[in-house]
Amino acid sequence: MPLDVPVVLQPFGSSSCVPTCVYAVLRAFEADETAENGDTEREDDEDDEAEQARRDEVSELCEETELGCDLDTVITGLKQGGYDADWFPSRGKSLPDALKLLRDSVMDPDDPQPVIVSLQTDIRSADDHAVVVRRFLGNRNNTTGLEPMVELMDPDHSRGGIRKLSLQEFGRQWNFAGQRAFTVRPG
């Protein structure tokens, strides 16, 4: 069962979507742990201030500047902050191999790991946008005729929320962004 990554939108004025994705993934792990411990619902009295403080902490670890976030610094910063962060080993692989790795990680029945990936909608655009891969839907070999889809948590304010892309379109957009991806979880 993949983790249920919540919808978290990036704050207005933020030039980077990466810290928001990191925060959303960490929240998913916490919610999963809470459920495992038998708590039936999340303590909703975690007030806005506390949540904002945690988001600020993540943003600080990601060293967000006017240039946005660079993934080298993000991963190093998160590690230093006590989180388990690393590159996802998709770069340099053929797209089918990289997609298989991604599916195996996100859909792992014993230890699911949402993956933060960079997407680029058009090979000519050179605009980068980070999203969280929540789950894969449908099977490549199914006989239903339904196209396999990838479900994403997109932190962008205008198009954000949970959205789905066909596996083929997702693969293209991910490849255009260099098949860049990383993982994070509580340390």
Add this chain to the structure above:
Amino acid sequence: MSKTLTLTAPSDGGTAPQDPMAVLREWVSDPEIQAAFSRMAVSLKEIVLGDSAVLLPQAQERIVLSQWMEQYRGKHFATDLERLFRRELPVLFGLVRPGLIKQIAFENVWPQVEPWLKAIFVRALAAAWAHDKIGDAVTVDQPAWDGAYWVVPIGLPRFDSPLGHVTLDEEGNVVPQESATKADFLRTIKHAA
């Protein structure tokens, strides 16, 4: 098309047979035929942009862009080029054997598409590097070939001019020692402020 194509020996027997290749070369150099090749190049670019087989090169170590493009051309262009050739030059298509059509098309259309496609790949490779090393909010402009390297300007939306550049070799590999660093960019922004 105003010319008459003769790819067989004249039947009057009194003159030497024409070299078919020479006739073909003359035909191909005709401005109307060249214009058709240009139209084919434009169509081909549109096809490339919508083609799910166009992917950014990936490599464990060194990217070899020329090899990547060669493979793509071989795998995916032949059918499209033949179809475009048939559409734009139906008379010539009917007169020339298929292997030669492919050769003519590659020689005349591919050179118009190759630099364009290479620049797209180079820009995307530079962008992936810049987003890893500098930041994901940077803008990436069109690459320029300086005779030895690709130079790709990098900036920020609020600045009119680039703040630095990423340098790539001919095959699409970033040359870090010839490229600006994140610290360079931050200094430039601070200085501008």
